[in-house]
Amino acid sequence: xxxxxxxxxxxxxxxxxxxxxxxxxxxxxxxxxxxxxxxxxxxxxxxxxxxxxxxxxxxxxxxxxxxxxxxxxxxxxxxxxxxxxxxxxxxxxxxxxxxxxxxxxxxxxxxxxxxxxxxxxxxxxxxxxxxxxxxxxxxxxxxxxxxxxxxxxxxxxxxxxxxxxxxxxxxxxxxxxxxxxxxxxxxxxxxxxxxxxxxxxxxxxxxxxxxxxxxxxxxxxxxxxxxxxxxxxxxxxxxxxxxxxxxxxxxxxxxxxxxxxxxxxxxxxxxxxxxxxxxxxxxxxxxxxxxxxxxxxxxxxxxxxxxxxxxxxxxxxxxxxxxxxxxxxxxxxxxxxxxxxxxxxxxxxxxxxxxxxxxxxxxxxxxxxxxxxxxxxxxxxxxxxxxxxxxxxxxxxxxxxxxxxxxxxxxxxxxxxxxxxxxxxxxxxxxxxxxxxxxxxxxxxxxxxxxxxxxxxxxxxxxxxxxxxxxxx
Amino acid sequence: xxxxxxxxxxxxxxxxxxxxxxxxxxxxxxxxxxxxxxxxxxxxxxxxxxxxxxxxxxxxxxxxxxxxxxxxxxxxxxxxxxxxxxxxxxxxxxxxxxxxxxxxxxxxxxxxxxxxxxxxxxxxxxxxxxxxxxxxxxxxxxxxxxxxxxxxxxxxxxxxxxxxxxxxxxxxxx
Numbered sequence: 001x002x003x004x005x006x007x008x009x010x011x012x013x014x015x016x017x018x019x020x021x022x023x024x025x026x027x028x029x030x031x032x033x034x035x036x037x038x039x040x041x042x043x044x045x046x047x048x049x050x051x052x053x054x055x056x057x058x059x060x061x062x063x064x065x066x067x068x069x070x071x072x073x074x075x076x077x078x079x080x081x082x083x084x085x086x087x088x089x090x091x092x093x094x095x096x097x098x099x100x101x102x103x104x105x106x107x108x109x110x111x112x113x114x115x116x117x118x119x120x121x122x123x124x125x126x127x128x129x130x131x132x133x134x135x136x137x138x139x140x141x142x143x144x145x146x147x148x149x150x151x152x153x154x155x156x157x158x159x160x161x162x163x164x165x166x167x168x169x170x171x172x173x174x175x176x177x178x179x180x181x182x183x184x185x186x187x188x189x190x191x192x193x194x195x196x197x198x199x200x201x202x203x204x205x206x207x208x209x210x211x212x213x214x215x216x217x218x219x220x221x222x223x224x225x226x227x228x229x230x231x232x233x234x235x236x237x238x239x240x241x242x243x244x245x246x247x248x249x250x251x252x253x254x255x256x257x258x259x260x261x262x263x264x265x266x267x268x269x270x271x272x273x274x275x276x277x278x279x280x281x282x283x284x285x286x287x288x289x290x291x292x293x294x295x296x297x298x299x300x301x302x303x304x305x306x307x308x309x310x311x312x313x314x315x316x317x318x319x320x321x322x323x324x325x326x327x328x329x330x331x332x333x334x335x336x337x338x339x340x341x342x343x344x345x346x347x348x349x350x351x352x353x354x355x356x357x358x359x360x361x362x363x364x365x366x367x368x369x370x371x372x373x374x375x376x377x378x379x380x381x382x383x384x385x386x387x388x389x390x391x392x393x394x395x396x397x398x399x400x401x402x403x404x405x406x407x408x409x410x411x412x413x414x415x416x417x418x419x420x421x422x423x424x425x426x427x428x429x430x431x432x433x434x435x436x437x438x439x440x441x442x443x444x445x446x447x448x449x450x451x452x453x454x455x456x457x458x459x460x461x462x463x464x465x466x467x468x469x470x471x472x473x
Numbered sequence: 474x475x476x477x478x479x480x481x482x483x484x485x486x487x488x489x490x491x492x493x494x495x496x497x498x499x500x501x502x503x504x505x506x507x508x509x510x511x512x513x514x515x516x517x518x519x520x521x522x523x524x525x526x527x528x529x530x531x532x533x534x535x536x537x538x539x540x541x542x543x544x545x546x547x548x549x550x551x552x553x554x555x556x557x558x559x560x561x562x563x564x565x566x567x568x569x570x571x572x573x574x575x576x577x578x579x580x581x582x583x584x585x586x587x588x589x590x591x592x593x594x595x596x597x598x599x600x601x602x603x604x605x606x607x608x609x610x611x612x613x614x615x616x617x618x619x620x621x622x623x624x625x626x627x628x629x630x631x632x633x634x635x636x637x638x639x640x641x642x643x644x645x646x647x
Contacts, residue, residue: 105506154512193488200495205504379495
């Protein structure tokens with residue numbers, strides 16, 4: 001129990017420290033930003049120490065650095081740090097009580113168990129090359145690394161509910177941007193119905209304790225979009241924001257196999273702006289390529305083996321491919337990247353449906369049954385979301401709202417496409433199966449906060465359309 | 474103003490109806506349990522008859538094992554994760570031969586009665602994904618090293634039987 005407490009304190013306080021070093025001013029944003037920061041810290045310490053055979057010691061080095069950073073920031077900020085501490089510390093305590101005192105158990109699922117097998121390997125200090133096959137590889141690197149911080153032979157049970165709280169907090173930070181300027185009455189009438197519906201959904205409650213990387217992915221996506229929106233409103237990207245984005249994109253490359261592509265997609269709103277420096281774009285595109293290379297190299301994955309390249313050759317090749325969107329030739333394209341990306345995904349799905357009619361129609365039907373027919377345990381949330389979006393159609397939107405509407409569509413299509421390609425790798429393109437455990441059905445956890453907050457903004461816009469006219473640019 | 478007069482009550486009604494409907498679904502399948510008895514990874518992996526747990530049971534009870542006659546789970550064999558056995562550093566697996574078929578043996582129930590572990594495994598019999606699996610040994614099995622043989626005990630049941638015990642069973646000595 002003591003190691004669990006120590007590590008959760010390291011994550012909570014280390015996260016606060018990193019967020020404050022990055023000058024994050026909103027407590028709601030500091031919480032998830034801090035989680036991203038400690039993910040990057042854990043990833044970096046492990047990456048440096050594993051090749052030296054010191055992987056077991058890396059967790060204590062991680063904790064020591066986290067506490068030292070906190071001590072440093074506390075010395076600098078003193079009492080003013082309090083308003084950033086209460087949320088992560090409070091959520092860590094609640095998560096600990098829920099899992100260790102009350103004994104709330106995650107839903108048993110094969111994916112969770114395979115992740116725990118990866119944790120077992122990490123805690124033994126064994127070579128990760130034993131994890132080279134596709135079944136284990138797709139469990140990711142950073143999520144097992146984080147929960148392997150737990151007591152030996154156990155895992156960090158508090159981290160999953162803590163991550164859920166971080167994702168919810170990121171949603172609040174996003175809502176602060178999208179609902180800026182609206183009256184309290186409008187906010188109440190827009191927020192309460194959606195939040196009530198969201199928290200009446202089984203799948204959302206299941207996500208709290210479900211051992212998998214979905215919540216990490218959700219935090220990464222939401223925070224990148226929040227920071228991007230802040231930069232776009234201001235018309236400039238601060239160095240501290242760039243540093244946070246760099247940590248987030250590094251995390252994308254280690255969290256899930258589709259992470260590297262999703263990283264590019266969530267950066268599209270920022271990349272479409274002329275104020276973003278080219279070297280910033282290049283760095284943000286290279287970061288996930290580096291972390292992905294670390295992941296495939298440590299696992300001696302079949303992807304690396306198939307190329308026949310040594311790890312540095314693979315890294316170079318992946319970096320060269322990754323920076324293509326940042327080339328000057330594509331400047332004309334970047335401004336319309338979200339639209340182009342959306343239509344490209346629609347085209348991909350349409351073509352696949354035409355050429356693989358049987359498997360794709362089965363998949364479309366499965367997703368319909370999961371999201372509308374409630375078999376995916378999302379209740380009627382997606383019906384309500386669709387209603388909110390339709391009712392919310394308006395002539396004017398705030399700048400942030402417009403971007404989020406387009407990103408909601410793009411990301412929804414992106415996850416559909418990533419599932420079809422995932423199934424295609426196993427034989428035939430498809431869109432999953434009926435049931436809560438279907439991987440695409442679970443992937444909606446990544447973007448449900450974004451969809452919900454954007455839908456809330458759509459309703460708020462209906463109550464007070466004048467705000468949109470004032471904040472359209 | 475007119476829109477607000479319609480939209481606000483509509484939202485309230487929609488919320489109440491949806492939340493009520495969602496809770497009805499939630500009671501059909503609760504989101505999580507409050508039954509955590511152990512936080513150890515091995516205990517979690519071997520609980521609830523997880524389909525790939527057999528290698529871990531073997532690793533918990535024997536220092537080294539050799540598992541044979543597993544076959545191909547998509548044809549006549551059943552699922553057994555050689556990778557998990559290797560991760561637990563508990564032995565080797567030879568899946569080149571199909572399980573020994575004991576379906577015609579009327580005394581198989583005597584063997585199954587000695588089952589130490591009852592779990593599940595992957596199989597494709599009659600288009601079902603999972604079959605029952607027993608892991609069977611008795612007190613004569615050596616804890617330092619044992620060989621386990623895959624057998625088919627029924628239409629949808631398999632077992633891993635300690636080799637010497639299986640020999641005695643086939644010879645009629647149970």
